[in-house]
Amino acid sequence: MKVGIVGVGLMGHGIARNVMRRGGYSLSFLDHPGNQPVDELIRLGASPCKTPAEVAAASDVVIVCVTGSPQVEAVVTGETGLLSGLTPGTVIVDCSTALPETTRRMGAAVGAAGCGYVDAPMTRTAKHAHEGQLNLLVGGDPELLERVRPVLASFTEDVKHVGPLGQGHELKLLHNYVSIGFMTLLAEAAAHAADAHVDGQVLVDVLAGGGGASAALDRLAPFIVEGDREGLPFAIANAQKDINYFRDMARQSGAQKIIADGVANAISAVTESGNGQAYLPELVNLFRKPPRVDGV
Structure with a gap:
């Protein structure tokens, strides 16, 4: 062929x-x-x-x-x-x-x-x-x-x-919703931890030893610990597109999408600030609170 x-x-x-x-x-x-x-x-x-x-x-x-x-x-x-x-x-x-x-x-x-x-x-x-x-x-x-x-x-x-035909894409959107949703939640938690001066490796170890163990953690851990984004070269703008596709699919079928709406809001705030081409692990930094005037 x-x-x-x-x-x-x-x-x-x-x-x-x-x-x-x-x-x-x-x-x-x-x-x-x-x-x-x-x-x-x-x-x-x-x-x-x-x-x-x-x-x-x-x-x-x-x-x-x-x-x-x-x-x-x-x-x-x-x-x-x-x-x-x-x-x-x-x-x-x-x-x-x-x-x-x-x-x-x-x-x-x-x-x-x-x-x-x-x-x-x-x-x-x-x-x-x-x-x-x-x-x-x-x-x-x-x-x-x-x-x-x-x-x-x-x-x-x-x-x-x-x-x-079409069910492959239905399952892909379900898969990406769960995957991106997990990573968005984890990035928000990691940003909070960084702002609270929690050591990144300690956070990863605690999550990995409990209910936070997941593929999402495996993929974000290199960035949380070392600032290495290359383990997941997936643009935040693409993540937003996939979440919005899931929301469209859910809307058409009448399914609940409350959590999906929250994930979409979190990601869209990042893309609207001009960071859509950053990779998904970089949400960890982009979700951090801005520094105070005194630099703390």
């Missing part, structure tokens, strides 16, 4: 390199200013394309790894989008974090063209993408999943079929 990818960002770059290095597939990619450096991909034989339509025309499987629903819609159904270059039988694998209603709408448009669409949002981090150890939550026709599974195996550790 020939593989294409649209979105060679922090996550997409790791996917692309493993599709070629581990999977041995030929690869076409959208040449875009938002890409990570593609020198390695070019050396491995990847072919740049000017439009998503060109990527689609060169591919049997197209992986989409962009920011959110507006970008997915533009990539799939835009003027030079994938839809205008697809040949019957092509399968689109949407690894973005998007609203389920967008997923189902894109799936219907692609299906009408005689092609397949599955949502396969990722869990884990850019480090796991680079190492080919992502986990995918796949919604859609199980037969389509089996058709593309060999490609997915080149950059994943675990691939779960979770239900019909």
Whole structure:
């Protein structure tokens, strides 16, 4: 199979390199200013394309790894989008974090063209993408999943079929709500501890030995203790987008979202102050109280 990818960002770059290095597939990619450096991909034989339509025309499987629903819609159904270059039988694998209603709408448009669409949002981090150890939550026709599974195996550790089209993105939004919610709460607690002159390592040890032990603590601990943000290179603005997607999903279904609203308010105050591109662990500092005039 020939593989294409649209979105060679922090996550997409790791996917692309493993599709070629581990999977041995030929690869076409959208040449875009938002890409990570593609020198390695070019050396491995990847072919740049000017439009998503060109990527689609060169591919049997197209992986989409962009920011959110507006970008997915533009990539799939835009003027030079994938839809205008697809040949019957092509399968689109949407690894973005998007609203389920967008997923189902894109799936219907692609299906009408005689092609397949599955949502396969990722869990884990850019480090796991680079190492080919992502986990995918796949919604859609199980037969389509089996058709593309060999490609997915080149950059994943675990691939779960979770239900019909759109359910992958529902579960991803639930996952990110819980994950970002935990880390926002922990960042607020760590900021309070720092303001109270509690040693960061002591805080981490106390939490790890009790009810605070969690993946969220594991990911924020390097920043709490050493100021190292690189363990979770996930922009606060992206976290806000994901929480707002969850709130939209909850609103449409009539589900409670009281805590989600609180998380959104905490994060939006940071992005509105111009810190949206800071990484999520940096919330620990951004939540701290301002120093007094005397510097204390």
